[in-house]
Amino acid sequence: MLKEKVGISVLLVSYNHEKHIRQALDALFGQVFDGPIELVVADDKSTDSTLSIINEYEGLDSRFVFKYLDYSENLGITKNYKRGFKACSSEYVAVLEGDDYWVSPLKLQRQVDFLVAHWESDVCGVNYFVYEEDRAHFTPRVPASTTHRFITARDLIADNVIGNFSTCVYRRSSLARLPDELFDITSYDWITNIVLARTSLIGFLEEPMSVYRLHTAGVWTQTPHVEKLKTQLEILPAYDKLTDHVFHDDFEHLASRLRHVITASQIGHVAEAVSQPVLRAVPRLLNYMPPILIVVLKSFIPVAVKNFIVRVVNRSRSV
Template sequence: MLKEKVALSVLLVSYNHENHIRQALNALFGQVFDGPIELVVADDKSTDSTLSIIREYEGIDSRFTFKYLDYSENLGITKNYKRGFNACSNEYVAVLEGDDYWVSPHKLSRQATFLSEHWESDVCGVNYFVYEEDRAQLTPRVPVSTGHRFITARELIADNIIGNFSTCMYRRSAFARLPDALFDIKSYDWITNIVLARTSVIGFLQEPMSVYRLHTAGVWTQTPHVEKLKAQLDVLPAYDELTDGVFHEDFELLASRLRHVITASQIGHVAETVSQPVIRAVPTLLNFMPPILIVVIKALMPVALKNLIVRVVKRSRSV
């Protein structure tokens, strides 16, 4: 348990979630958490009653203060997240998307406790259930267990078990490491967490505490599996560039696997699951360094030398 009260920000991201937002808010307001909670509402110009429902919760719990971001313009999900991260004021930041919900009343307190006890982690995720609306079925993302484990950036590239923002709590200070270019492309939880895991390890609590909803009528849910794989393949070069080529071999290995699955699917073969265990790419020296050592080296290295090394590495890969 937390030894002292900490101030927490919760970033509530919503867009036309009137059918689900009450379930999300009830789960949030039911959290067993002693400290003050800043609720940052990043609504992306909903055209339904989402905002009206959110306002109904004002004043019912003294722990909460509400901060509404401008909702006069539809920004799109990536830029909406950028302004949401920037608007959060407190040391720890949890994210809740308006169509997801939490199933453990201790989610926030357990994640905040974890971050307070593990300086080496800037991100704490939790196991979660995938809820298929058409089948009314809950399936854990990974086998249910207790305790925690640590996840590296390379492991996250091979299998995004963190899965979605609603499972995550961050140190607010870590957002300063997110490059502006990340918000100029389709960049969701996966690449955000990969970038942050370059200089820290991700803590993962193995008990399911969140629910990710698969909408029957959702655009992404209805997208054919092969098209989803192609979309993932298309963003990998940009993700490789965002991480300065440090994980180039890992992204190349993933791209090769995706192309294989896409080809197998198109010729009618049964494609293997992309998330199954794979042989890792050949590691580089950076992969063996503790995250904190990378931080120290980067801090002490002259900028000119750092830029020279980056140019040499890129030139060697282009040969």
Template sequence: MLKEAVGISVLLVAYNHEKHIRQALNSLFGQVFDGPIELVVADDKSSDSTLSIIQEYEGADPRFTFKYLDYSENLGITKNYKRGFEACTSEFVAVLEGDDYWISPCKLQRQVDFLTAHWESDVCSVNYYVYEEDRAHLSPRVPASTGHRFISARELIADNVVGNFSTCMYRRSALSRLPEGLFDIKSYDWITNIVLAKTSLIGFLEEPMSVYRLHGGGVWTQTPHIDKLKAQLAILPAYDALTDNVFHEDFERLSSHLRHVITVSQLGHVAESVGKPVFRVIPTLVSLMPPVFIMVIKLLVPVAVMNLLARVVKRSRSV
């Protein structure tokens, strides 16, 4: 008796992604996967041609059934994900954001196989490349390999290796257990996966199969670095509460680290703003010194200090 092919849901989350959505869809439709695919389109009232581009793919592949969610109102990313998860009906749910794309045609099948074999995991993530669009630079999130490992909630708090929703496949039964409070605040992949990892392990396939795009159109990409750190620090108490304070010490360690990094970053900005005028004056002062005085300095001042002064002068000329 032939085994019935496993069906999956793919949640496509999009907002003004007309520049990138075709690459995302092509990577989805190019998947080597035999089962039926429910494509849940959660467009958050795009004002460009994102939705019409998605509609062009209807009927192109008999494996796909399209399900469009209401796009008459802009809900914001958290509420958009909430309704998207609720609309998925298959046992396994993969996510694809409209400005990301997959680079392995076997991604979905590999994740289904993993979750089928590993009941201790409610989430299967994959390694991915970070693509800095303005630099045309691709780099793997962690070194590439062919194996897998497991990630705990505490490890994820310390370092969000999973990185973004487009790397993830979930058991729908686990998504249905997410607390309502998760969607009352700004919740992204990080806290979603921490909550799920409270009761299971995250499977992480070490072969890069997805690309996370950093581009000028992304809200998070445009946010200054210090503001990102401050926003992360401010939300940690809510994340701690969502996980019933089980990971309180881990969140406290992260908070302490973030406060330190913010302080150092702010001091660096102050030093730079004060130092620039000083650096500009240094070449003038050096040029006014008598040659004999400079020779005496070279004889008396240690080489290391002279090298430092030379670097300062060089930097001042580029300021």
């Protein structure tokens, strides 16, 4: 008896991604996957040529069946994901955001194989590169290896190693269990995976197979670091409630860490603003001091203070 080929749904989430969508689609169509692929296109009313570029790929590969969701209304990212998940019909669901791309042709097959072999997992994520587009710089999220590990909900709360939806493959049955309340608030990959990890381990393949792109067109990329932390801090009570306070202590510990970092960052900005006039004034002050006075001061000032003054003067010359 011939073994039935396992199919997969790929949820393509796009919004004004004309600059990057070809790279995402080329990587998708280059996957070595021996099964039918349902491509669910969840475009959020792009105003550029994103959809017309996607149209060009229809008919290029017999494995693919295209399913377009209505794109006449801009729903926002959370609602767009809600309808996208519901539209997927295969046993396994991968996500590809239009400005990300995959770098291993075996990504989908390896993740599906993992889920077939590991019934304790409803989610399989992969290591990925963070690509800072303006610096042309790639950094692996964690050190690369050929092994795998399991991640719990508490692990994710402490550190979102999974990082973004484009790294994930899900069992469709698990996505169907996501509560509607999750989509009534600002929800991305982080809280989605935390909710799923409440009843399942997340498999994590440590070989980098995806790229998360940081670019100037991205709203989150443009958000100042402190504002990102504040946004994360503000949403934690809602996430705590959504998970029935099972992870309350973990969310509280994270909130404490975020508040500490935010305070330290704000103090640093204030200190920087105050120090700038001082830095500019130091060289001018030294120019007007009599040489003999500078010699006397040098003999009495501790070494640590001398070193600090030297650093201040050097910094002032670059201001």
